[in-house]
Amino acid sequence: MSEAERPHILFILTDQQRADCLGCAGHRLLKTPNLDRLATESVRFSHAFTTSPLCAPARLSLITGLYPHNSNLWSNDEDLPVTADTYVKRLRAEGYRTATIGKNHLHEIENIDFFAYEEFMHRIGFDDVYETPGTWGNIGGDNVYIRHLRRHGLHEVLSRYLAELEAKPDQVRRFIAEPLPIPAELYLDTFLGDVAVQYLREYDYAEPSFLFVGFQGPHEPWDVPEKYYRLYDCDQIPDPIPEMPNGDWLPERSRRYQRWAQYYQPERPRALKEISASYFGKISLIDDSVGKIVDAYRRKGWWEKTVVVFASDHGEMLACIFARRD
Numbered sequence: 465m466s467e468a469e470r471p472h473i474l475f476i477l478t479d480q481q482r483a484d485c486l487g488c489a490g491h492r493l494l495k496t497p498n499l500d501r502l503a504t505e506s507v508r509f510s511h512a513f514t515t516s517p518l519c520a521p522a523r524l525s526l527i528t529g530l531y532p533h534n535s536n537l538w539s540n541d542e543d544l545p546v547t548a549d550t551y552v553k554r555l556r557a558e559g560y561r562t563a564t565i566g567k568n569h570l571h572e573i574e575n576i577d578f579f580a581y582e583e584f585m586h587r588i589g590f591d592d593v594y595e596t597p598g599t600w601g602n603i604g605g606d607n608v609y610i611r612h613l614r615r616h617g618l619h620e621v622l623s624r625y626l627a628e629l630e631a632k633p634d635q636v637r638r639f640i641a642e643p644l645p646i647p648a649e650l651y652l653d654t655f656l657g658d659v660a661v662q663y664l665r666e667y668d669y670a671e672p673s674f675l676f677v678g679f680q681g682p683h684e685p686w687d688v689p690e691k692y693y694r695l696y697d698c699d700q701i702p703d704p705i706p707e708m709p710n711g712d713w714l715p716e717r718s719r720r721y722q723r724w725a726q727y728y729q730p731e732r733p734r735a736l737k738e739i740s741a742s743y744f745g746k747i748s749l750i751d752d753s754v755g756k757i758v759d760a761y762r763r764k765g766w767w768e769k770t771v772v773v774f775a776s777d778h779g780e781m782l783a784c785i786f787a788r789r790d
Contacts, residue, residue: 470558470559470560470672471672471769471770471771472672472673472674472675472761472766472769472770472771473555473560473672473673473674473675473770473771473772473773474675474677474757474761474770474771474772474773475674475675475676475677475772475773475775476677476679476754476757476772476773476774476775477523477526477567477676477677477678477679477774477775477776477777478679478681478682478747478750478774478775478776478777479519479567479598479678479679479680479681479682479683479776479777480519480682480683480684480776480777480778480779480780481681481682481747481776481779481780482776482779482780483510483512483776483779485682485743485744485747486499486500486503486747487499487500488500488503488504488508489508489510493696493700493701493744494744494747494748495695495748495751496747496748496751497751497755498751498752498754498755498758499751499754499774502754502758502772502774506772512775514776514777514778514779515531515532516532516538516778517778517779518538518539518540518778519540519569519777519778520537520539520540520541520542520569520570521537521538521539521540521542522777522778523568523569523570523777524537524542524544524570526775526777527544527548527550527551527552527570527588528544528548528549528550528551529551535548540569541572543570543571543572544570544571544588546584546587546588548588550588550589551589552588552589552590552674552676553588553589554589555589555674556589556591559671559672560671560672560673560674561591561592561667561669561671561672561673561674562589562590562591562592562674562676563590563591563592563593563594563663563673563674563675563676564585564590564592564593564594564595564676564678565594565595565656565659565660565663565675565676565677565678566594566595566596566656566659566676566677566678566679566680567595567596567597567598567678567679567680568585568595568676568678569597569598569678569777570585570588571584573597573598573601574597574600574601575597575601575602575603575604575605576597576601576605577605577606577607578595578596578597578605578606578607578608579606579607581595582595590676592663594608594659594663595607595608596608596609596652596656596680598652598680598683599626599644599652599680599683599685599687600626600630600685602619602622602623602626602652603623603626603627603630604623608659609652609655609656612650612655613646613650616650618646618650621645621646622644622645622646625644625645626685629685635729637685638684639730639731639732639735639736639739640685640686641686641687641688641693641735641738641739641741641742642686642687643687643688643689643690643693644687644689647689648689648690648691648692648749651689651749652680652681653679653680653681653746653749653750653753654749654752654753656677656678656679656680656753657677657752657753657754657756657757658753658756660675660677660753660756660757660760661756661757661759661760663675664757664760664761664764664766665760665763665764667764673766677757679750679753681746681747681749681750682743682744682746682747682750682780683780686738686739686742686743686746687742687746688742688743688745688746688749689745689749692745692746692748692749693741693742693745694745695744695745695748696740696741696744696745697741698734698737698738698740698741701737701740701741704736704782710722736782739782740782743780743782754774
């Protein structure tokens with residue numbers, strides 16, 4: 465197949481998005497018109513399962529095609545070996561220009577200098593690199609998003625807010641649902657959509673494009689901008705499913721762990737609905753960014769010859785309980 469006949473490829477990956485949290489998956493509250501429109505033109509895999517409930521092992525499986533027990537990469541502290549066989553290397557070998565925008569989590573990501581990892585990203589298969597961490601990783605270090613915030617005079621504001629939030633006890637901070645102290649148009653997932661649009665607009669290589677866009681959301685913190693939070697009325701979110709008592713079959717080791725984990729319960733029952741509203745809002749924010757990216761492909765004249773993959777690394781139990789959809 466000639467380069468002119470090869471399709472462009474767009475791979476969009478969200479972070480901790482439940483499989484049922486899409487309008488096209490039947491969720492009665494979520495508003496995801498752009499993703500729903502993609503689904504009408506696609507195949508939706510309703511019984512696909514993650515290889516790991518942890519971010520990095522799941523993402524390492526995606527890029528290598530290996531289960532964690534085959535790669536021996538089990539934790540969020542793993543770095544992908546640069547010698548690993550990745551699908552990105554294979555695409556590049558087949559003549560694609562490969563790019564990554566946003567969160568990959570294939571190496572350490574918390575408050576580091578991402579520009580120091582550009583050579584690493586080139587060696588695992590990416591030609592063009594615009595890499596960021598998730599929200600928590602922008603307290604310090606250096607990356608394209610932090611530089612964007614600095615140009616607007618807002619990195620210090622965000623860094624201070626996140627550091628103070630992170631310093632709170634887990635049983636407090638994990639149940640805080642409030643916007644970040646920056647405008648909605650400067651949120652990380654909005655920024656990543658804008659970078660993808662600019663990348664497509666300026667693309668002038670002869671090779672077909674492979675573009676990976678890794679969004680931060682809807683992973684916590686529960687920090688969605690107010691206008692997206694207001695899309696979901698907490699009073700319309702049903703009460704969470706109550707936790708079932710343990711069965712006799714559960715090993716004592718697991719019982720002890722569950723008792724230890726019980727402090728991850730909110731002081732206010734309504735906090736779980738606020739978290740759900742924020743989680744849904746973050747998905748709607750991403751949906752808007754996806755719409756902008758799709759429009760950029762259309763303006764480029766590429767849409768009819770582009771293959772799109774949309775997935776998430778794994779799901780989210782939302783404090784181990786979740787609102788009913790009935």
